[in-house]
Amino acid sequence: MSGFSIVFFIGMMMCGACSAQLSPTFYATSCPNVSSIVRDVVQRQSDVRLGAKIIRLHFHDCFVNGCDGSVLLDVADGEKGAFANGGLDGFEVIDDIKTALENACPGRVSCADILAIASEILVSSVGGPNWQVQLGRRDNTTANRAGADANLPLANDGFDVVQQKFADQGLDSIDLVALSGAHTFGQARCITFRDRLYDFGGSGNPDADLDATYLQTLRQNCPDQDSANNIGNNLDPTTPNGFDNNYFTNLQNNRGLLQSDQELFSTTGADTVAIVNRFAGSQTQFFDAFGESMIKMGNISPLTGNNGEIRTNCRRVN
Ligand code: HEM
Ligand SMILES: *[C@@H]1O[C@H](CO)[C@@H](O)[C@H](O)[C@H]1NC(C)=O
Ligand SMILES: *[C@@H]1O[C@H](CO)[C@@H](O)[C@H](O)[C@H]1NC(C)=O
Numbered sequence: 001m002s003g004f005s006i007v008f009f010i011g012m013m014m015c016g017a018c019s020a021q022l023s024p025t026f027y028a029t030s031c032p033n034v035s036s037i038v039r040d041v042v043q044r045q046s047d048v049r050l051g052a053k054i055i056r057l058h059f060h061d062c063f064v065n066g067c068d069g070s071v072l073l074d075v076a077d078g079e080k081g082a083f084a085n086g087g088l089d090g091f092e093v094i095d096d097i098k099t100a101l102e103n104a105c106p107g108r109v110s111c112a113d114i115l116a117i118a119s120e121i122l123v124s125s126v127g128g129p130n131w132q133v134q135l136g137r138r139d140n141t142t143a144n145r146a147g148a149d150a151n152l153p154l155a156n157d158g159f160d161v162v163q164q165k166f167a168d169q170g171l172d173s174i175d176l177v178a179l180s181g182a183h184t185f186g187q188a189r190c191i192t193f194r195d196r197l198y199d200f201g202g203s204g205n206p207d208a209d210l211d212a213t214y215l216q217t218l219r220q221n222c223p224d225q226d227s228a229n230n231i232g233n234n235l236d237p238t239t240p241n242g243f244d245n246n247y248f249t250n251l252q253n254n255r256g257l258l259q260s261d262q263e264l265f266s267t268t269g270a271d272t273v274a275i276v277n278r279f280a281g282s283q284t285q286f287f288d289a290f291g292e293s294m295i296k297m298g299n300i301s302p303l304t305g306n307n308g309e310i311r312t313n314c315r316r317v318n
Helices: 003-015 034-043 050-062 091-104 111-125 145-151 159-167 173-184 194-198 212-221 246-252 259-266 272-281 283-298
Strands: none
Touching: 034 091, 034 111, 050 091, 050 111, 050 173, 050 283, 091 111, 111 283, 159 173, 159 259, 173 246, 173 259, 173 272, 173 283, 194 212, 246 259, 246 272, 259 272, 272 283
């Protein structure tokens, strides 16, 4: 074997399930207008939170058996019922995109790919970066509730656990910080951060890494147990609906909404602190890293070739 072949071979081995097979031009002949069809459907929506809902769906899809559309299935014991999937939304728009694509190119474009394509279109449409979306994923015929419970990070997991859950998917600290930057838009229910406001870690006190003014604002919308499902809590209180690097300056000012957000900056000695500072200082560096990490996340164990199927309805197996 030549030196090059050996390096190439080792590279392929290390890549393993990570798919060299996905490609940006996968639908060039089978559904050339796929992007404009998806764009047309999402541009008809008036929901300012749509991008946040869809990219969260893509993330929660990819972390459970890879990016295989499993999160979208309406089946008994499906992933939608997992605790970490509370508040997931945007399924109707995925249905509309699927219908439009089935009309234009029946049986061609997977539901898993729809999530990837729509995420990029929606992020860039509210000021975020563009990236070259890799395509060719196929849809799984089963969902995995236990996998969702085990793999998806929870807001109060603690820094080490969150970092480990990303590492388990082949994602490093740069990916963790960059992808957490998706919390530059969208909202969270009170239940996902309430303990930080009143009784952090059973201490009887609020989280010390929470700005006092911000704490008061959050308490107004989350006054008691009955407010658990209140929304209206912006993950980025500075520019709630736009995609920018204010999320990182918020963290520097103790204005991260979730424990998992704030700990990227407030965990003493963590390698994520310097990365937060870098992205706070340069939106360009954040955007470049975000695109790269989205491609990496989108490459988690896709089904390709003859594996899985192209669902005709994203909620059901064929
Ligand atoms: C680092 C670990 C992460 C944790 C612990 C976490 C946790 C959460 C939680 C608890 C919510 C609020 C859910 C609700 O109350 O409905 C949320 C919302 C959201 N997450 Fe994450 N998340 C993480 C990483 C990510 C990543 C990697 C992405 C995408 C790349 C993402 C995108 C979003 C978006 C956009 C929302 C807002 C959704 C909406 O407005 O409906 N998150 N996340
Ligand atoms: C594809 O999109 C182009 C412009 O974006 C349009 O002119 C063309 O009619 C579309 N073709 C189909 C088959 O939808
Ligand atoms: C689908 O997901 C299951 C877990 O839910 C996994 O065991 C299986 O290998 C995946 N692939 C296919 C083609 O079904």
